[in-house]
Amino acid sequence: MGETLKVGVLGAKGRVGSTICDGVEAAEDMELVARIDDGDSLENLVSAGAEIVVDFTHPDVVLENLEFLVGHDIHAVVGTTGFTEERLEKVRGFLSKHPGTGVLVAPNFAIGAILMMRFAQQAAKYYPSTEIIELHHPRKADAPSGTARLTAELVGQARKDAGLGEQPDATSTELDGARGAEIEGVPVHSIRLTGLVAHQEVLFGTEGETLTIRHDSMDRTSFVPGVLLGVRSIKAHPGLTVGLDNFMEF
Amino acid sequence: MGETLKVGVLGAKGRVGSTICDGVEAAEDMELVARIDDGDSLENLVSAGAEIVVDFTHPDVVLENLEFLVGHDIHAVVGTTGFTEERLEKVRGFLSKHPGTGVLVAPNFAIGAILMMRFAQQAAKYYPSTEIIELHHPRKADAPSGTARLTAELVGQARKDAGLGEQPDATSTELDGARGAEIEGVPVHSIRLTGLVAHQEVLFGTEGETLTIRHDSMDRTSFVPGVLLGVRSIKAHPGLTVGLDNFMEF
C-alpha cells in the first residue's frame, strides 16, 4: 500500500462527521490529521498537512470551504447536499486554475446502492418483468424513496433502449394501490415498518426464473466505505467528478 | 402405521385429479382402489371398497357425488369450489342420518398457506407494524390475491382484538399507489412477475427487529400434502368440517 493519505474532516463534531473520523482512523492507509468544526479556522487544514478533506457540512458553507480547499490544492470529497448545476459550475470555476486538484461531489456514498442500481440497469433488458420493493422505517416522509425513484428511472430507460414494451400484467380487478406506483413503466412498492432501516429489492422475471438484487442498509455507518473509496480515488481524478460511481469499476 | 387406507379419486383424469392419484399411489399408508371420471359409475367406488374418496370435480356434480358417498358411508375430502352456506347445509342434511361419516370441504389445501395465516394471526398483536407482499405470475386477474386478502383480514382483526391502533406511518408525500392497498388497516402489495408461481410474505416490525413469514408455492403439486392430510384425518372427524386447519395442530 505504501503511502499514507493525510485526511482532514470538516464538520467533525456532527454525527456524520464523527463517524467519518472513526472510519478514517480505522483505515490502515489513512491518517486523520485535522478535525475541523464550527469556529475552527480552515488554516488548520493547511498547517496539519491535509492532502484530502472530507466535507459533510451545510449548503450554506460548503462553497466557501471548497474555494479554500481548491485554492490550497487540497482535494475534496463532498457529501454535503444542495448541489445545483449552478453551484457545480462555481466549483468548476475554482478548479480551472488548479488543474491537478480533484473534487468529488456525490449524493450517495452507499456502495451497495450504487452497485444495485448499476446491476439493475445491466439486467433490465433481459427480463420482460421488473418491479421494485423499497422498505424503510415508518418515520420516512416520502414514498417511494429517492433511491427507488432513481432506480425505476434507470431501469425504465434501459427497457426503452432495449425496445421492450409494456410489462405483462393481466390484472383486471385491482384494489386501489395494490399494484404500486408506476415510474417509467416500473411498478414501485413502498413498505414502512418499525424496526427497518433502509432496504430495497429489484426483482426481475423471465420464463421460469427470477433474479433479485437486494440492498440492506443496516445503520448510519453504511456511507463510510464509500467515503473512504472517494478519499483513496480522488488524487487520481483531478477536476470535478459528480457521483461516486465514476470511481467504481463494473 | 398399520392400516392401509383405501382411497378413490373422482375427476381422476383431470390435471388436478391425476396429480392426486399420483400422490395417493406414492403414499405408503394408502392404496388407490378407484379412479373415476365422467361416464364412470359411482358404484365402482363401492365395489372397489373405497373408504375415503377425494372429490376435485365441479360445482354442478359435487352435491350429487356427496349424497352418494355419504349414503354409502364413504368419507369424503372435497376441494371442489362453490360451497355456499346453503350448499353446506345440504351436506349436513346428508350426514344427519350417517353420524359416523366425515366430509371435509376446504377452499385451500396448501398446508404452508394455512400455517402462514395462522402464524400471522398469532404474531400480529406483538408488532406495531404489519404489511403483506404477495407475488404471482402476471396472468393473474385479481390483485391482491384471495390469500392475501384473507391474511390481511385475519391480521387486521387480531390487531383490533389486541387494542392496537393505526400503524405508524409518517408518509406525507406519496406517489399514488406506492403504499399499497389497505385491507383492515393492513397495507397489501401485489407483485406480478413472469417466472413466479404463487408466493406471499407477511412482514412484522417492532423496535429493532422484524419477523417475516414467507410461503412459496412452486408448482401445482403443492396441494397434494394437504389432500393426503385430509385423507388421513377424516375418519377421526365424523360430520362436516370446513377448512383443513381444523385437522392441524398449532
Add this chain to the structure above:
Amino acid sequence: MGETLKVGVLGAKGRVGSTICDGVEAAEDMELVARIDDGDSLENLVSAGAEIVVDFTHPDVVLENLEFLVGHDIHAVVGTTGFTEERLEKVRGFLSKHPGTGVLVAPNFAIGAILMMRFAQQAAKYYPSTEIIELHHPRKADAPSGTARLTAELVGQARKDAGLGEQPDATSTELDGARGAEIEGVPVHSIRLTGLVAHQEVLFGTEGETLTIRHDSMDRTSFVPGVLLGVRSIKAHPGLTVGLDNFMEF
C-alpha cells in the same frame, strides 16, 4: 389502559439499562420512578413506589437484588444471565413467603426469536425437510448461534414426536462442510458477514411448496418490547416464571 405501572430499573446507567429506561419512558402506560446503579441504595425503589423492577445487572448481585425486591413485594423482570437450577430454587425460596409477588427470569427477550422458535415447532411435523440458516456479524465466536442450536433441538424433537424419519438427501459427493452442521437431524448453516447484526431463517419444504420463517434483529433495542411485555404481564403471574414465552399467547 387505565392504570400506569410504576417501574424501576436496576443497572440504569449501563448500555442495556439505559436503553430500557428509554423504553419505559416512551411507553404510555408506564412511569419510570427510579433509576438505580452501583452505589445507589435499593431503598430508593421503595420510597419511589416502584411496583415492578427490571434487573439487567450481574450474576454476582442479582440474587441479592431479588431477595430485596421480593421481600418488599416488588415484582421483578430479570434479564441477568447465569441462572442455574440451584439459583432458581433460591428465588422460589424468596417467593414462598410472598405468594402474590411475581418474578420473571428470561434468557431471551426478543419476541421475534421466541415466535420464530414456536412457529418452527408448530410447522415441523408437516414438512419432510427442515434446515436452519443463521447469519451474524463476523465478531461472533460461536457457530452455530445459541438460538440456532435451540431452534434445531426444538424442531428435531417435534419431528421425532411426529414420527418423521431422516430428511431426504441424495448427496453422494460433498465438499466437506457444504451440508452444514447437524443438530438433532436438522442441518444448520452459519453465515458470518460484516454489516449483519443477528438474523435467522428456518426453512421448511414439502412437495411443491416451502415455508420460511425469518427473524432479523437490527439493533440492540430489539429486547425492549419483550421487557415491556414482561413488565405489563408480571403482576398477573405471581411466583417464578422462566421464559418470556409463558406470557405470550400462540
Add this chain to the structure above:
Amino acid sequence: MGETLKVGVLGAKGRVGSTICDGVEAAEDMELVARIDDGDSLENLVSAGAEIVVDFTHPDVVLENLEFLVGHDIHAVVGTTGFTEERLEKVRGFLSKHPGTGVLVAPNFAIGAILMMRFAQQAAKYYPSTEIIELHHPRKADAPSGTARLTAELVGQARKDAGLGEQPDATSTELDGARGAEIEGVPVHSIRLTGLVAHQEVLFGTEGETLTIRHDSMDRTSFVPGVLLGVRSIKAHPGLTVGLDNFMEF
C-alpha cells in the same frame, strides 16, 4: 424486428427439445421450420431452409451434427454437454472453411445465473465479506452445486485481484460443518429441501450494509430465454463462441 429467423431443433422429441420447440414457436421473430429426432435425416434441415439449428442432443452425436451443420453453412446453438478442449478444437476445424458460420457452445443457458455470476465478480472487490448459499431439491447428488463452485471461484479470484485478504471471522467454537465448505476463500453453504428447484444467493457485506444477489430457477423452462438469445445473436458472431455471456452486455 423485420426478419424472421428460420430455426430447426435437433432432439425435438425429448423433454428439453420439445420445450425449446415451444419457445421458438412462441417467439414472434422466429419460425420453427424443422423438428428432427432419432431416425430423421439431417437433410430435412436443409430442405426446410433452417438458418440456425439448436442442438440439445447427446455427446455421442453432437460432433457429427455440427460437422453437417457447418458444412451446410447453418449456424448452431449447442447445449449438449461433454465439450472438452479437444472436442472444441474439432469444431474450430469444421468452421475454418466456413468463416461466415457461427457455433455457440454453452454449458449454461440460464441468463439469471450468468448475470448473478457476473454481478458477483463486479461486486466482490468492494466487500470484505462474501458467502454463497445454494438451495436445491434433495435429489441432487453433489454439494455444492456446479454453479456455486464456479461462482466461488470467480469471486475468490476477484478478491485476490483486488488485494483483499482473508475474510473477517472470529469463530473460535464451531460445530463441524457449520461454517460451510470453503472454495477459494469463500464459504459455500448447500441447502437441500423438498419443494425447491434450483436457487442461489450471493451475499456481500461491508460496514453497515449488505448486498444480496439471488437467482431462482423455478422450472425447466428457465433455459429457454437464453437459447432464444443465442439464436438471435449467433448470425452476428461467426466462428466458435464458448459461453452465452459472450453475447450479453453488462
